[in-house]
Structures are given as C-alpha cells and as structure tokens.
Amino acid sequence: MRTVWSFHIAHSIVFGRDAVKQLGEIATRMRAKKALIVTDAILEKAGLLERVRQPLLAAGLTVDAFTGGEPEPSMRAGLACYEQAKTFQPDLLIGLGGGSNMDLAKLAATLLKHGGGPRDYVGDDKIPGPVFPLICIPTTAGTGSEVSAATVITDNENHIKVGILSNWLRPTVAVVDPLMTVSCPPKVTADSGIDALTHAIEAFTAIDNADFPLPEGERTVYQGKHPMGDLCAERAITLIGKYLCRAVKDGSDLEAREGMALAALLAGMAFSNVGVALVHAMEYPVGGAVHCSHGVGNGLLLPYVMRFNLSAKVKAFAEIAALLGENVTGLTERAAAEKAIAAVEKLRADIGIPQRLRDLGVKQEQLRGLAEKTFGIKRILRVNPRSVTVEEIEGIFQEAL
Numbered sequence: 468m469r470t471v472w473s474f475h476i477a478h479s480i481v482f483g484r485d486a487v488k489q490l491g492e493i494a495t496r497m498r499a500k501k502a503l504i505v506t507d508a509i510l511e512k513a514g515l516l517e518r519v520r521q522p523l524l525a526a527g528l529t530v531d532a533f534t535g536g537e538p539e540p541s542m543r544a545g546l547a548c549y550e551q552a553k554t555f556q557p558d559l560l561i562g563l564g565g566g567s568n569m570d571l572a573k574l575a576a577t578l579l580k581h582g583g584g585p586r587d588y589v590g591d592d593k594i595p596g597p598v599f600p601l602i603c604i605p606t607t608a609g610t611g612s613e614v615s616a617a618t619v620i621t622d623n624e625n626h627i628k629v630g631i632l633s634n635w636l637r638p639t640v641a642v643v644d645p646l647m648t649v650s651c652p653p654k655v656t657a658d659s660g661i662d663a664l665t666h667a668i669e670a671f672t673a674i675d676n677a678d679f680p681l682p683e684g685e686r687t688v689y690q691g692k693h694p695m696g697d698l699c700a701e702r703a704i705t706l707i708g709k710y711l712c713r714a715v716k717d718g719s720d721l722e723a724r725e726g727m728a729l730a731a732l733l734a735g736m737a738f739s740n741v742g743v744a745l746v747h748a749m750e751y752p753v754g755g756a757v758h759c760s761h762g763v764g765n766g767l768l769l770p771y772v773m774r775f776n777l778s779a780k781v782k783a784f785a786e787i788a789a790l791l792g793e794n795v796t797g798l799t800e801r802a803a804a805e806k807a808i809a810a811v812e813k814l815r816a817d818i819g820i821p822q823r824l825r826d827l828g829v830k831q832e833q834l835r836g837l838a839e840k841t842f843g844i845k846r847i848l849r850v851n852p853r854s855v856t857v858e859e860i861e862g863i864f865q866e867a868l
C-alpha cells in the first residue's frame with residue numbers, strides 16, 4: 468500500500484487585483500533583462516499585452532511579444548514561438564493568456580532549454596531537467612496552467628490533443644491578477660470556469676493515493692486523491708458554486724472574478740498533483756475531432772461521467788453536493804451524491820454549456836473511434852475511481868450523444 472504523497476506548484480504565486488503592476492520587480496528579482504511575452508492578437512487588442520509590457524519596460528527590461536497564440540494551440544504555433552524566441556534570445560518567457568498561450572510558453576520554455584521538437588516530450592516525465600525561466604499570467608479563470616505540470620498541444624496530423632506532463636513545467640512565478648479576466652467574454656468565462664470545476668471534481672473523486680495503480684518502472688506526476696489535493700479541490704468547488712454563474716452573467720462583477728481566479732488556481736493545484744480522469748480522457752479525442760473548446764467538451768461530459776463514477780465514490784460525491792451549496796440534511800449518502808450531479812447539470816445549463824454531443828457536431832458513427840482513442844489515454848484513465856472498458860466508454864458517449 469502506498470503511503471507517501473507529494474505536492475508541487477509554481478515556485479511563487481503572486482495573487483490579487485493589480486498584481487501585474489509588480490512584474491518589473493518580479494522580473495528584476497529573477498535577474499531578467501530581456502523578456503519575450505507569449506500571447507495572441509485578441510489579448511493585444513484588449514490592451515492586456517500593454518498592461519504587462521509597461522511595468523517591465525519601466526523596470527528597464529527589453530521586451531518583445533509573440534502574438535501568434537491560438538485557442539487549443541497546434542504544434543505549428545509552438546514551433547513558430549520557439550523560432551521567434553531563438554532570434555530574440557530572451558532570458559525570461561512570459562505566458563500571457565488562457566491555457567492556450569500559457570501552454571505555448573511552457574512548450575517554448577522546454578524547447579529553448581532542451582532543444583528537439585514537441586513530440587520528443589509528449590507523455591509523462593520526458594523533460595530531463597529545469598526549463599527556461601517562466602512567468603505565467605492567466606487571463607481566463609480555468610485551466611490552472613499557471614501552476615500546473617502540463618502543456619496541452621493539438622497534434623493536427625493525428626486529430627488529437629496530446630499532453631506533456633512534467634514537474635519541470637511548473638512556472639517559476641504565477642502572477643494571478645483577477646483584473647486580467649474582466650474582458651473575458653461570457654462564453655470563454657463559462658467554458659474555462661467549468662473546466663476548473665472539472666479539474667476540482669476529478670481530483671476530489673480520483674482513485675485514492677493508496678490504491679493508485681502505477682505500473683512498475685513508470686513515473687508520473689499524478690498520484691491519486693490525497694489530503695492537500697482535497698483541501699484545494701474542496702475550496703475550489705465551493706468558490707465555483709458561488710461565483711461561476713455571477714462571473715458569466717456580469718463580467719464586471721469583480722468579487723466573482725476574484726473568486727473564480729482563486730478557484731481556478733486552487734483547482735490547478737489539486738489536479739496537477741492528484742490527476743484528472745475519465746472526463747478529460749474523453750474530451751481529448753472529442754476536442755480533436757470537432758474542435759470545440761476544452762472547457763465546453765469537459766462541461767458537457769462531466770455529469771455523464773459523474774453518473775458512471777458515482778458508485779465508486781458515493782461519499783465524495785455527497786460532499787461535492789454540499790460544497791456546491793445543495794441542502795443535503797437528512798438525505799442518505801446516495802441521495803446526496805445524486806444531488807451533486809443535478810447541481811452540475813443545473814450549473815451547466817445556467818451558463819449555457821450544451822448538453823448533447825450532437826450539439827457540438829459529433830456523429831453516431833464517430834463514437835466507437837472516440838471510445839478507442841479515450842481508452843488509449845492510460846495515464847489519465849488510471850486516475851479514474853472506476854476502471855473502465857472501451858464498451859463502457861462508448862456507452863457513456865452514447866448517452867451523451
């Protein structure tokens with residue numbers, strides 16, 4: 468029986484309204500002189516790039532920006548960013564954006580330090596040592612990439628999203644400024660917010676650390692459910708229950724934005740140590756096939772997978788219902804657990820996430836292939852509290868169709 472667990476995050480986290488104003492000081496403490504900001508044209512237009520550039524210039528740094536970021540980024544975008552970095556020769560990378568841009572920056576930080584191509588690092592623990600100095604600044608409240616050990620890249624040739632997982636990928640500093648999320652449109656707020664909920668729920672209901680089925684000789688950053696993961700996931704679920712709807716309905720609600728920024732950070736701290744599970748494994752091929760956002764795919768699939776997993780973790784699901792604000796007094800554990808699913812279904816509807824895969828363009832004839840691709844993502848499936856066959860995965864896809 469396993470009795471040891473560990474917990475890893477970014478080296479430092481700087482959190483709060485106007486935290487980006489401290490970037491000059493932070494970069495100087497890192498002894499940086501030349502920073503490359505990795506972002507996209509939308510965020511440049513929204514003025515966020517300028518808000519990051521200014522304090523760096525004021526501190527005397529030379530600054531350049533790569534603005535070729537894209538949602539669900541391709542390996543091609545990663546290589547373009549790497550090329551610009553090689554020409555500019557920065558001593559600091561700054562990932563500015565949602566998960567997509569932060570992941571591009573993390574990929575570039577890997578390539579700049581260790582060379583090679585993106586495919587060399589796909590999988591678990593393939594990065595041989597520390598990556599390039601990196602600050603991440605989230606502009607969505609969702610992925611937790613600012614503290615996580617993951618980079619998710621779309622492999623266009625194989626129509627699937629692939630993950631690079633390594634504790635070396637955790638940024639040096641996460642600067643989480645809720646004001647950077649205020650311009651986030653309602654759909655991006657909803658999609659990224661329910662992704663954070665999926666991270667917290669998958670971590671909180673993961674297989675226990677003591678039972679984590681890691682084959683002899685394999686290494687992974689995921690460890691199964693453990694006390695620090697629970698602490699972060701519980702708080703994240705409560706905050707999301709309280710604030711996600713408010714942030715979607717009124718993007719200028721700063722209390723809600725701040726609550727969601729903290730929730731996404733905590734959910735990132737939880738899942739990146741404990742693991743994500745069947746929802747994420749099913750979303751990767753769906754996202755690769757129909758090009759929906761990661762959050763929409765997860766949010767859609769979440770209650771279906773919760774129903775499948777319920778019998779393996781009744782107590783944890785009952786606790787989730789209470790954390791989401793449901794009244795569970797007097798209910799049996801099973802009835803309370805069912806309420807967690809209903810609460811997520813209601814939240815999903817309230818924020819406008821579709822309920823059926825066919826709404827995303829998935830076709831009946833694709834289900835078997837999607838199930839087979841899901842079944843191949845073993846590093847995630849072993850985190851799931853229930854082991855699952857290809858037929859069962861196909862069955863869940865069928866229910867969700």
Ligand SMILES: NC(=O)c1ccc[n+]([C@@H]2O[C@H](COP(=O)([O-])OP(=O)(O)OC[C@H]3O[C@@H](n4cnc5c(N)ncnc54)[C@H](O)[C@@H]3O)[C@@H](O)[C@H]2O)c1
Nearest residue numbers: 509539565566567606607610612615617619650651659761
């Ligand atoms: N590395 C990890 O740990 C991790 C975890 C979960 C998901 N992901 C990945 O992250 C990606 C999704 O990231 P995301 O949900 O944060 O969305 P995103 O980064 O894909 O952004 C979606 C769109 O919203 C725009 N946007 C973002 N912030 C904005 C703001 N403040 N104002 C205006 N527009 C804004 C972006 O320009 C982009 O066009 C996926 O590729 C997913 O697989 C990574």
Ligand SMILES: [Zn+2]
Nearest residue numbers: 662666761765
């Ligand atoms: Zn996710």
